[in-house]
Amino acid sequence: MERQTAIERLSELLDDDELETSNTSMRIPTALRDAAALAVSELGIAPSATALTTAALRATLEAVVMQAALDDHYERHPQASPDLGDLAIAAAELDGHPLAGQPERLRQAAAEITANHPGASPDDVLLWAEARALPTA
């Protein structure tokens, strides 16, 4: 199956709200199973361990499909691919971060942090920009 076809099919399956279920014989680490059961019974994080597992699996697959779609889009339209500065600005805007209104400061922070940490994340940039904005003692 081609990658594009697989992404389409994955998307279709995730959209399918059919209620039919299947038994599986998936083997998972016993400690993980017990942790899930405990989280459900004592912390109430989901109605059941099955619901917890299903939600986690769905979230992971949705993230995979989204990233695959974005990667494919960047390949076709390289100019649409955001750099670290763009992502830091977007992260700040989504969170209503105080530095969201200062995109140039975030771009500067992204440039500085990338020089020493090529794998830095948008959140790293925000933290660095925030630290740089603090008045020195």
Next chain:
Amino acid sequence: MTHLVVLDCEAIQALRDPGHPKHRPVVSHAQVVASRKRRAVAIQMVVPTAVRVEAGWDRTSPAWVFPNRLRIADSPLDTASANTAAGIRDRTGVSVADSHLGAVIQSAPHSQITIVTSDPGDMRLVAGDKNITLTAI
């Protein structure tokens, strides 16, 4: 904590068209959402269906394949949200699509709500008492 990201008409149109001047900023927001989903952050992008109509987003059309793959869920105009939207439209005089968007905001149980919009003024108006983050594009 759950985070809802709502897209307005221009954000949707910008997402679809790589030549749109706001394409890269909106893609940046989608990328941040995808990265957070990958880290198991509870975050979801939605589009009110009336906004989808206004933007011309037909999910069966090949022209919309990229937004279709980004796991942006429909928030339907059901009976309850139609009532809320009608009240918003009556009170503020905004468009049907923006009224629906306001209904989505007002009924959202999420702890954090971000609106990606080209019209922050109207969004503030339709949000009522809800605490929202506005991302102006």
